Amino acid sequence: MTLPPGYRIVDVPAESAREWLVADAWAFPGDIDPDTALEWPSALDWTRTRGVRADDGELVGTHASFAYHALPVPGGRVAAAGLTWVGVHPGHRRRGLLRAMITDHVRRSLDRGEVLSLLFAAEPAIYGRFGYGLAAHQLRLTIPRGAALRDVPGADDVRIRLETVDPERHGAAVAAVHGSVDRPGWTARESAPQAVAFLHDPHQLRGGAEPMRIALAERDGVPVGYALLRRKIDWQRGGPRGVVRVREICAPEPAVARALWGVLVDLDLTSSVEAGCLAVDDAVVHLLVDVRAAQPDWQDNVWARVLDVPAALGARRYARDIDVVLELSDTLVPANGGRWRLAGGPDGAEVTATRARADLALDVRELGAAYLGGVSLAALASAGLVTERRAGALLPAAAAFGWPVAPVASFVW
Numbered sequence: 001m002t003l004p005p006g007y008r009i010v011d012v013p014a015e016s017a018r019e020w021l022v023a024d025a026w027a028f029p030g031d032i033d034p035d036t037a038l039e040w041p042s043a044l045d046w047t048r049t050r051g052v053r054a055d056d057g058e059l060v061g062t063h064a065s066f067a068y069h070a071l072p073v074p075g076g077r078v079a080a081a082g083l084t085w086v087g088v089h090p091g092h093r094r095r096g097l098l099r100a101m102i103t104d105h106v107r108r109s110l111d112r113g114e115v116l117s118l119l120f121a122a123e124p125a126i127y128g129r130f131g132y133g134l135a136a137h138q139l140r141l142t143i144p145r146g147a148a149l150r151d152v153p154g155a156d157d158v159r160i161r162l163e164t165v166d167p168e169r170h171g172a173a174v175a176a177v178h179g180s181v182d183r184p185g186w187t188a189r190e191s192a193p194q195a196v197a198f199l200h201d202p203h204q205l206r207g208g209a210e211p212m213r214i215a216l217a218e219r220d221g222v223p224v225g226y227a228l229l230r231r232k233i234d235w236q237r238g239g240p241r242g243v244v245r246v247r248e249i250c251a252p253e254p255a256v257a258r259a260l261w262g263v264l265v266d267l268d269l270t271s272s273v274e275a276g277c278l279a280v281d282d283a284v285v286h287l288l289v290d291v292r293a294a295q296p297d298w299q300d301n302v303w304a305r306v307l308d309v310p311a312a313l314g315a316r317r318y319a320r321d322i323d324v325v326l327e328l329s330d331t332l333v334p335a336n337g338g339r340w341r342l343a344g345g346p347d348g349a350e351v352t353a354t355r356a357r358a359d360l361a362l363d364v365r366e367l368g369a370a371y372l373g374g375v376s377l378a379a380l381a382s383a384g385l386v387t388e389r390r391a392g393a394l395l396p397a398a399a400a401f402g403w404p405v406a407p408v409a410s411f412v413w
């Protein structure tokens with residue numbers, strides 16, 4: 001896709017950070033002054049920041065990506081690009097700038113060997129047309145204070161320390177625990193700038209709540225989990241009704257999950273705990289005696305776009321044996337289109353171009369939705385988005401593509 005006349009795609013180096021922030025403030029209106037944001041640590045990798053300039057030189061479009069070199073996918077890991085900071089100045093919208101930037105992003109990602117692209121969508125209607133499918137859902141809970149939790153042996157051996165977040169002191173523990181999780185879609189903050197920026201806590205981003213705290217779980221002095229949180233107190237006539245806002249919780253073991261949630265639901269002056277970005281199968285769903293009281297709310301999490309079909313399908317594993325011919329359409333990356341034989345199972349898979357008759361037909365968008373194992377091909381077929389070309393092909397393929405651990409990304413990057 002070429003840009004309309006009068007625009008050009010450019011690299012945006014770190015020296016142009018202020019201009020980048022001004023452009024971003026046009027796309028995402030807010031009350032944070034670009035000069036203030038300029039002082040904050042940037043998560044961006046300035047070799048992956050691109051923009052669109054108008055013919056008067058103004059930067060009117062931005063996009064960037066994070067490198068996820070070893071993104072967990074079912075049974076394996078792939079190189080993925082996390083698309084982010086996508087914005088177009090409102091005075092230049094609906095002229096094809098986003099489409100040109102996505103084309104640029106896809107080409108550059110493929111050149112780097114990244115077989116998948118992920119994103120969080122500002123508005124869900126935007127990205128399907130570019131082959132991104134909604135691949136993970138997230139749970140948002142509002143857990144009442146004092147909610148009963150089931151017992152887990154060993155939880156009493158986990159010590160929880162409550163401290164104010166200090167990137168110098170807590171960065172390594174947070175990175176180590178977060179990076180140890182092996183869940184499809186779990187984007188680790190691999191780059192140092194991204195890890196530092198995640199723990200940065202300017203008062204402008206606190207929404208009236210306290211500074212960011214960490215509940216650091218340790219066993220024998222070794223960090224084994226954490227929750228990042230802020231309390232916000234609201235004094236009402238009936239008494240204090242504070243909220244505990246959980247920014248991220250990372251509890252790779254059951255005893256750690258029980259210990260951390262036990263602390264979160266029992267903080268003085270609060271009446272509820274709000275947690276989002278939870279996997280739909282998060283341990284807390286099963287720890288809560290009364291999950292209904294936590295008002296579960298189901299939302300979209302990460303969107304996935306398969307950039308290189310044979311490489312991506314060959315890099316994951318399948319829950320059961322599979323031998324299927326997929327007929328794919330992909331208008332943005334024509335090399336992905338056509339028929340692919342996928343043969344493999346729990347030990348891996350081979351993907352080859354074929355002229356054989358198709359068993360299933362689908363668009364690359366639906367492949368992206370199913371790729372992380374959390375969205376069933378059968379469910380997509382029930383909506384008319386996957387077509388069964390050979391009777392009986394759908395359910396075995398859907399079972400093979402599924403995965404016992406639900407995908408999720410724990411933070412919006």
Ligand SMILES: CC(=O)SCCNC(=O)CCNC(=O)[C@H](O)C(C)(C)COP(=O)(O)OP(=O)(O)OC[C@H]1O[C@@H](n2cnc3c(N)ncnc32)[C@H](O)[C@@H]1OP(=O)(O)O
Nearest residue numbers: 027084085086087088093094095096097098099119122125
């Ligand atoms: C991963 C992320 O960073 S998500 C953040 C996305 N950014 C924002 O939401 C910030 C505010 N919005 C914007 O900056 C812009 O309006 C953008 C980036 C969403 C769209 O940029 P534009 O340059 O106007 O998009 P462009 O003209 O290339 O449109 C491409 C297609 O997307 C459609 N589209 C664009 N924005 C939207 C939207 N918000 N909702 C639905 N469809 C949209 C267009 O109609 C067009 O459709 P077509 O293919 O049928 O012709």
